[in-house]
Amino acid sequence: AQSVAQPEDQVNVAEGNPLTVKCTYSVSGNPYLFWYVQYPNRGLQFLLKYITGDNLVKGSYGFEAEFNKSQTSFHLKKPSALVSDSALYFCAVRDGNRAAGNKLTFGGGTRVLVKP
Amino acid sequence: GAVVSQHPSWVICKSGTSVKIECRSLDFQATTMFWYRQFPKQSLMLMATSNEGSKATYEQGVEKDKFLINHASLTLSTLTVTSAHPEDSSFYICSARGSSGRYEQYFGPGTRLTVT
Numbered sequence: 001a002q003s004v005a006q007p008e009d010q011v012n013v014a015e016g017n018p019l020t021v022k023c024t025y026s027v028s029g030n031p032y033l034f035w036y037v038q039y040p041n042r043g044l045q046f047l048l049k050y051i052t053g054d055n056l057v058k059g060s061y062g063f064e065a066e067f068n069k070s071q072t073s074f075h076l077k078k079p080s081a082l083v084s085d086s087a088l089y090f091c092a093v094r095d096g097n098r099a100a101g102n103k104l105t106f107g108g109g110t111r112v113l114v115k116p
Numbered sequence: 117g118a119v120v121s122q123h124p125s126w127v128i129c130k131s132g133t134s135v136k137i138e139c140r141s142l143d144f145q146a147t148t149m150f151w152y153r154q155f156p157k158q159s160l161m162l163m164a165t166s167n168e169g170s171k172a173t174y175e176q177g178v179e180k181d182k183f184l185i186n187h188a189s190l191t192l193s194t195l196t197v198t199s200a201h202p203e204d205s206s207f208y209i210c211s212a213r214g215s216s217g218r219y220e221q222y223f224g225p226g227t228r229l230t231v232t
Contacts, residue, residue, distance in 0.1 A: 032219055043122070043209050043223040044160075051219055090159065094219070102148055102213070104221060106159045 002027040004093050004107035012113045019081040021089050021110045023074045029097030033074040034104070035065055038088040047089075050074060051096070061085070081114045088112075119143055120212050122224035129200055129231055137195045137227045139210030145190035146212035150221060151183075154207045166193055200231040 003026045013019050025031055032051050036044035048059025055067040065076045074091060091107040119142040129135050139149060148167050152160040164180075166172035166187035174180045182204075184196040193212075197204055207228050211221040 034220060036223070041207075041226070041228065043120070043225040044211075046220050046222065049220050102150075102165060103162060104150070105162075108159045 002093055002095055002103070002105045004091050004105055006089075006091055006107035006110045008110050009108075010111040010113065012115065013081050015083050015114050015116050016080050019076075019078040019085065019112065019114070021076040021091075021112065023076065023091030023107055024072050025074060025091070025093040026072065027093050027095050029095045031067075031072075031074075032094040032096050033065075033067060034092040034094075035059065035063070035074075035076050036090045036092065038090065038109075044090060047076070081112075083114050083116055086112055086114045118214075118222045120146075120210065120222045120224040122208075122210055122227050124227060125225060126228040127230070129229070131201055131231055132199055134196055134198045135200055135229060137197075137208055137210075137229075139193045139195070139212070139224050141191045141212045141214070141222070144212075144214045146193070147190065147215040148213045149187055149193040150211045150213075151185060151193075151195050152209045152211065154209060154226075156207075160209060163195075197229065200229070202231045205229055205231045 005024045034049045035047040038044050048057050050057045050067045058064045089110050092104050094104045121140045123138045151163045154160050163178045164172040164174045172185035187193040209226045211223040213221045
């Protein structure tokens with residue numbers, strides 16, 4: 001079974017400071033990893049993904065994430081946070097082994113609050 | 117590109133009635149569509165996966181006779197909540213994935229269902 005853990009329910013950061021949202025995963029096959037952001041009463045917006053290749057992945061709105069196989073982590077980062085980055089962030093994993101199916105498993109979500 | 121729409125965005129219905137939610141991929145063909153349910157301040161729970169022209173695959177614990185899913189075309193999937201009860205009140209989100217080789221799912225804006 002695959003799973004995702006986001007250890008922090010909420011992250012508070014001052015505007016202009018670096019932002020990190022933590023994510024660890026467990027999957028049998030090769031991990032396909034994703035980050036999504038959700039604003040209130042809205043669906044999820046795709047930020048970035050890791051499938052293969054360079055461990056550092058750059059995505060939308062200045063976000064990036066680093067895949068660390070040994071630590072089974074995929075932390076989301078932004079060098080300088082904006083107030084508009086305040087939202088709910090979800091990490092997700094899918095097993096790259098086709099026999100495992102198409103199921104995307106989400107973490108519990110981390111609420112980010114960026115204060116001016 | 118990769119836009120997914122949902123209709124309606126919110127709906128209020130009386131207990132015992134049925135409600136249909138539509139999910140459309142606007143600019144790509146969605147070979148696979150997913151339906152999720154999200155409770156307040158919680159993560160997304162996968163309800164079912166549907167492939168165009170095939171019967172949906174429901175997750176354990178999801179009543180297939182209560183949550184009817186139809187994926188009749190490559191751009192449209194519908195979720196019908198039959199004989200709705202107040203405990204069915206929730207935020208329902210669909211997502212779609214195309215056949216172009218891209219790995220990420222694209223999410224609709226969600227539908228908030230309130231059963232009175």
